[in-house]
Amino acid sequence: MTQGLQMKTSKQTRLGFITGLIDKKKIESFQRILFRATRGNMFFKKAPIKEPMLDPRTNEMVEKVFFLLFFSGEQAKTKIIKICETYGASKYPCPEEFGQRAQMMNEISSRLAELKATIDAGNRHRDGLLSMVSYQVDQWSVMVRKQKAIYHILNMLNIDVTRRCLIAEGWCPVSAKVQIQDALDQAAADSNSQISTIFQVLRSKESPPTYFKTNKFTGAYQEIIDAYGIAKYQEANPTVFTIITFPFLFAIMFGDWGHGICLLAAVLWLILNERPYKKKKLGDIMAMAFAGRYVILLMAIFSIYTGLIYNEFFSKSFTFFGSSAYHCSDPSCSQSTKSGLIKTRSTPYWFGVDPVWHGSSTELPFLNSMKMKMSILFGVSHMNLGILLSYFNAKFFGNKLDIWYQFIPQAIFLNCLFGYLSLLIIVKWCTGARADLYHVIIYMFLSPTADLGENQLFRGQKYLQNSLLLAAAVAIPWMLLPKPLILRKKQHKKMHRSAHGVKESLDMESPDKDYTSHEVHEGLEFREILVYQIIHTIEFVLGAVSNTASYLRLWALSLAHSELSSVFYDKILVLALGYKNKAVTIIGVVVFVCATIGVLLCMETLSAFLHALRLHWVEFQGKFYAGDGYKFKPFSFSPISEED
Template identity: 65%
Template sequence: MDDVFQVEKNVFVVFYSGERAKNKILKICDTFGANRYPFTEDVGKQYQMINEVSGKLAELKTTIDIGQLHRANLLQGIGYELEHWNLLVKKEKSIYHTLNMLSLDVTKKCLVGEGWCPVFARSQIQNVLQRATVDSNSQMGAIFHVLETKDSPPTYFRSNKFTSAYQEIVDAYGVAKYQEANPAVYTIVTFPFLFAVMFGDWGHGICLFLATLYFILREKKLSRQKLGDIMEMAFGGRYVIMMMALFSIYTGLIYNEFFSVPFELFGRSAYSCRDSTCRDATTMGLLKVRDTYPFGLDPKWHGTRSELPFLNSLKMKMSILMGVAQMNLGIFLSYYNAKFFKNNLNVRYQFIPQMIFLNSLFGYLSLLIIVKWCTGSQADLYHVMIYMFLSPTDDLGENQLFAGQKYIQILLLLSALVAVPWMLFPKPFLLKKQHEERHRGQAYAPLHSMDDDSFELEAEKVSHGHEEFEFSEVFVHQLIHTIEFVLGAVSNTASYLRLWALSLAHSELSSVFYEKVLLLAWGFNNVIILIIGIVVFICATVGVLLVMETLSAFLHALRLHWVEFQNKFYEGDGYKFSPFSFALIGEDEE
């Protein structure tokens, strides 16, 4: 601010001789706008001029200093009040903006407004309007009247600090249309559980839980502070992370991993080594000496050569079972949506064929996995599923899991083939038939009971009331939907294998940090190297496993819910209920 008012000047002294030179110098100074100050030859007058100029400079400096001090105090006072003033202006502006949306009733000299409100808030709104009428001493009371309309209402879900983060996850995909099934109800459980399947380590889960517990215990204080973008996101989703941590502790106990180290928490292992080399051999070097380990993975599997193939098979099949179960849940929710909106076409020609197609193939695969686990069969499920399509009539031989399996597979294969045209053809033709019947019924509506005004209204409905029905567009849309579901049934099931891949990656990274950093540093028998190893291990665990792996598993769980689960039933083409609220104005300001 000071630089704006400062003007730089050059001071120079001119010596001349004669009046002629003096006149020329004066003209030059006038031309360039220079200020002229005569300098007397008398020494006494020179000292007097110097004293006068010095006094004026001192007065000017004092004036400037006082002005700057006054300006600083004034700006400081404004700075304290600026945020409050800004909020008041926003409130005033929002009030006038809302009033501008009301219409003026000239006859009754009042304002009329229409808006949405939750059903449970009717009595509360009436009480507030009555109290406002009394407080303002208004001569006319506020009238609250419920209107009937065919407009699509906004969507409003009552949530609290625990459920709001899950609702935000769903709303980021799309806001549910009015009275559509809300995926957030199921996401509260399925989202942290699928995350935990990929992040299964109860040591890491405890670390994540303790970090989240800090946010929860100090949430009142932290909610009033500015934490930065990343910390603000973590603080906003603290209850989601807490559930993710608790589920991770549970799955970590199932995997029997604590920073990749197994523990005999639920009893002794069921196996014992036959000799000293059994840990480097396959399970043939282990001898079962007691009952099966009661909960989770037997700790003796850790470190054997068969550990990775065993866990690969277990987690891969487990991922398929979870994926098929969640996709079936999504299709079931599409049934309830269709029943609620009384869309029988979607029930008959979308829900039923989709259930048949998905479960004839991947539901059957899930059944084979469970049967194989229960019977201990050595059948090759890859061979069974491949030759179910290539050679359905061939004998299964040693890959047969139960009697009559070949005929059941032929029946399921035919059911899946029938389900595809079932999804494709009937719905477009029935929509066309419904449109023609509706159009014919309105075109030949009885006119003898109508007066002139109603006749004009009915004629307008017949000519403009319906959009053009393009059968080709409807058929192409149904074709795309059918192809998307058929191909998606395969790709979505395969997509759930990310549960297995991320779980394996997390386990192997944790094992590498433990064995190649911590145990390696311990083996040197040197305190400095051990301290360095512990620091590197902690930094790698926090930076890679507790931050990067958490974010990676979170994003993969998010994708599984948005794409594989919600696309089975969730349209998400609604809009949010946005009430007038001073509290929301304050939040927007922050």
């Protein structure tokens, strides 16, 4: 074709040509339209371009095709140009003379070389700048976020146009007033300000936020309480007691000092590597375990303690604290098949459970009875602590109504029934009587005047039971009626005074968490207060029974943990060690280790943790904790640094 174009022909017979680019999706239709427009008097060649190109019209990367079109005549040229414009084809000029085309190629090549050199130089300069900036970009990023945080706080300030100053209102701890004033004075001195900042304490009717000073040890326990609800301002903080009661209730369900040692070793590793783990980005489960490492630490220590009391080490018992007070009556029986036990001395095994009970035929009934009664004792004590804290809350807020008509009847009702049951348990343990406590409690309600017979534990027991039953019955209307009637009387008194033009606020003693958190107004009806008090009374009366039964989970989970540990030891480890084949023994040991870690150390730990959490949130905190406050969130840069 090059030779043909170079041939000297007349202008009438010379062929014209057009070159350009077109979208790959339009090439087939474009070629058919050209063929029809020129009646086939054309020569069309195309070649795909490998890499996508940027379309200047849409700013999108599209695949394009290069085309070369030969035609004859001016009319065909006009038609072809219109078709190219219609299809959005890009036309490129190409000289007809060979020398001009060669010159044009050289110019384009030189321009491409210059552009490539410019781009390479720009890339090198960019890489150099990025390398220099890379050491400071983290600091810049933190600085930008700090500036945004500062401006966010400044946007909350009020502008006093007349005095040309900013006014900020907020909360701060009383203990930090001197520190804040010193910081403001230092800021004024550093900025060479001619006007000092005025720091003044204001009196507000709004309820202040709640703020507890915590450290890395107490912070995790406070988070457990805050997950239930933020304490109301100056309300009793359950965290003080939860630091001890939470790991202890967990340990009652997890009592095995062998498993406790494994848990202690794992948490000590987290504590000893505290600094490296703080800088790492941990997974969800690992981050949760690391955040609660000091909670797990006390859980492990208390588990070792209760495990020594239960005398269980991976379901096995040891005689660390002297010899047993019993021996097997059958000379042919072994440690694992004890059928009869005879007491040989009056001095008992002085710490924890006597090891002779493990493996005996009476092990399960003995441990069941002991752990069940122990769960009731701890449960009643825990609930009494919650009721006692409700007294301190009411006394601090000056709410005499809650003291006389909530704390006192609740304490009487709970202790006349389940406190008396706890007393019977202790008396039975001390005297060794064979009384059936289930029978005593049931017939205390069904037949209070019946003779106790062999179930009598002490003199005057029947009269004491009837007195306690009567006191519990009196406590119910004591909780129900007086408080609404007194509130109704005060409301009528206020309305009467308001009718005579006397402006006097009604003293509500102290805010109650539901309907006394604000002053009683005229629209608050007596029936609404009464309905609330009925619900509150029924909830406590029924809850006293259900909550006491809920503490039996301490016995149930302790029994489940002990039985699972015994099954894994006897049915996996002992059987595996009994085989002479080393491969079977190794497999059995591996299965025992995996089952112990997976089930007893992971699943059982999580289960006992959740049950202890429920006992604190519902059975304990439900007695006194309102949890309707909001948390104090001071301005700080530490969250930005922790995020980085």
